[in-house]
Amino acid sequence: MGLTSASCLATKCDVLGFDTNAKKIEEVKLGKAPFFEPRLDDILDKVIKKGAFQTTSSYVDAVLGSNVTFICVDTPTDASGSSNLGYVESAASMIAESLEMKSSWHLVVVKSTVPPGTTSQIVKSILERGSKRLGVDFGLCMNPEFLREGSAVEDMLNPDRIIIGEADKKSGDNLEQLFREFYGEKLPPILRENLENAELIKYTNNAFLATKVSFANMIANLCEQIPGADVTHVMKGIGYDKRIGSQFLSAGVGWGGSCLPKDTRALVSTSKKLGCDLMLVRDAITINDERPRHMVKLAEEAVGGLNGKCVSLLGLSFKPKTDDIRNAPSLSIIKSLLELNARVSVYDPVAMENVQRIFGDKLTYCKTAFECLERSECCMLVTEWDEFKLLTPDDFLKRMNTPVLIDGRRIYDLKSFEHKIELRAIGLGQSRDAVK
Numbered sequence: 001m002g003l004t005s006a007s008c009l010a011t012k013c014d015v016l017g018f019d020t021n022a023k024k025i026e027e028v029k030l031g032k033a034p035f036f037e038p039r040l041d042d043i044l045d046k047v048i049k050k051g052a053f054q055t056t057s058s059y060v061d062a063v064l065g066s067n068v069t070f071i072c073v074d075t076p077t078d079a080s081g082s083s084n085l086g087y088v089e090s091a092a093s094m095i096a097e098s099l100e101m102k103s104s105w106h107l108v109v110v111k112s113t114v115p116p117g118t119t120s121q122i123v124k125s126i127l128e129r130g131s132k133r134l135g136v137d138f139g140l141c142m143n144p145e146f147l148r149e150g151s152a153v154e155d156m157l158n159p160d161r162i163i164i165g166e167a168d169k170k171s172g173d174n175l176e177q178l179f180r181e182f183y184g185e186k187l188p189p190i191l192r193e194n195l196e197n198a199e200l201i202k203y204t205n206n207a208f209l210a211t212k213v214s215f216a217n218m219i220a221n222l223c224e225q226i227p228g229a230d231v232t233h234v235m236k237g238i239g240y241d242k243r244i245g246s247q248f249l250s251a252g253v254g255w256g257g258s259c260l261p262k263d264t265r266a267l268v269s270t271s272k273k274l275g276c277d278l279m280l281v282r283d284a285i286t287i288n289d290e291r292p293r294h295m296v297k298l299a300e301e302a303v304g305g306l307n308g309k310c311v312s313l314l315g316l317s318f319k320p321k322t323d324d325i326r327n328a329p330s331l332s333i334i335k336s337l338l339e340l341n342a343r344v345s346v347y348d349p350v351a352m353e354n355v356q357r358i359f360g361d362k363l364t365y366c367k368t369a370f371e372c373l374e375r376s377e378c379c380m381l382v383t384e385w386d387e388f389k390l391l392t393p394d395d396f397l398k399r400m401n402t403p404v405l406i407d408g409r410r411i412y413d414l415k416s417f418e419h420k421i422e423l424r425a426i427g428l429g430q431s432r433d434a435v436k
């Protein structure tokens with residue numbers, strides 16, 4: 001999120017990027033993003049060559065050499081499900097230390113996802129540890145981002161809205177001015193909020209998205225028990241209702257990534273500490289946790305047990321257009337398959353190395369989807385990469401020992417696969433003779 005925001009801002013502003021990870025700084029200096037994100041390398045390369053995006057290994061230089069500092073550090077989930085704010089606190093400390101050496105007013109903006117109250121209590125008190133005071137020597141805002149992996153550049157350049165949480169009017173005015181200059185006539189709606197509302201909007205946004213998907217997955221389970229029912233049709237039907245909207249209603253193997261799992265758990269944990277039980281979000285998490293096991297169950301039913309069977313997984317990343325496997329459903333599916341003593345072959349266009357670092361030689365790593373299908377007795381479509389959508393029934397028939405396909409993301413047209421291969425799918429009611 002930090003690198004995407006910095007690179008995009010550098011197309012209009014002068015940006016100084018600091019990170020404690022020297023290797024990342026070196027890669028960025030070469031105009032190379034240390035991870036796969038469409039369009040990012042191009043933008044980064046341009047702004048580095050233009051000299052608009054400089055990097056520094058000194059956080060003091062970063063603060064002294066700028067007017068506004070965005071805190072874009074990770075807030076991982078700790079064992080209790082709460083947000084670990086260690087990185088935010090150390091970033092705030094670095095800024096506080098630097099402010100002691102600065103005479104002009106400086107704006108600090110928390111962009112990281114933090115529980116309500118973090119900015120106004122924790123970050124503010126760290127920044128005021130020295131001689132500087134909020135409202136006099138520095139300003140403080142909370143400006144959540146809504147970037148989706150795989151379309152982060154698009155989301156940064158064309159956001160639906162900008163949320164500015166402000167400790168005081170001057171802080172908000174300064175940040176609003178920066179965005180007005182950056183977006184120009186493409187300026188999206190700007191909401192000026194207090195710090196707590198800005199923090200809560202971010203968590204609530206992700207919790208609602210997660211709940212919407214889990215709702216679709218819950219209805220998918222129902223559809224599987226009703227011959228002829230199909231969750232894709234049901235969700236398409238309700239999506240026409242403007243009050244519902246058609247997005248985030250695709251039933252599948254569940255949501256992964258670094259945000260939805262983390263933010264839903266952090267919101268439930270924070271709320272519990274405040275004596276408020278977010279039952280609906282808790283249930284959304286429970287439904288989601290069950291998706292990988294459900295996918296394996298469909299496979300077991302389709303091939304009559306997986307012990308010793310050769311199973312091929314198409315797709316490992318938590319979603320297409322990213323190499324990110326954090327909380328990816330594929331990881332839980334692979335663990336379950338190995339526990340069932342299945343022989344697992346995997347293929348993903350970009351995430352293979354990340355998976356190999358976890359499972360080592362326990363899996364067979366294939367170079368293409370076709371290779372992954374060779375001699376397979378059950379194929380599980382886990383991530384809806386475009387290249388998998390081009391596979392035809394014959395591609396499965398020609399290569400698999402037993403052509404059984406479990407469509408975990410509903411990308412295959414039932415009619416074209418009918419009577420050719422055994423296709424089971426999330427949210428598809430089996431014909432009467434297939435339903436146990």
Ligand code: UDX
Nearest residue numbers: 146147148149213248249250254255256257259318319
């Ligand atoms: C999410 C939020 O969308 C973004 O606003 C926030 O800033 C970060 O978290 P991201 O995690 O990158 O972004 O991906 P997203 O596109 O939201 O998908 C999250 C997960 O939900 C993926 O695993 C995806 O496969 C799954 N999903 C999404 C579904 O299963 N069904 C859907 O209909 C949509």
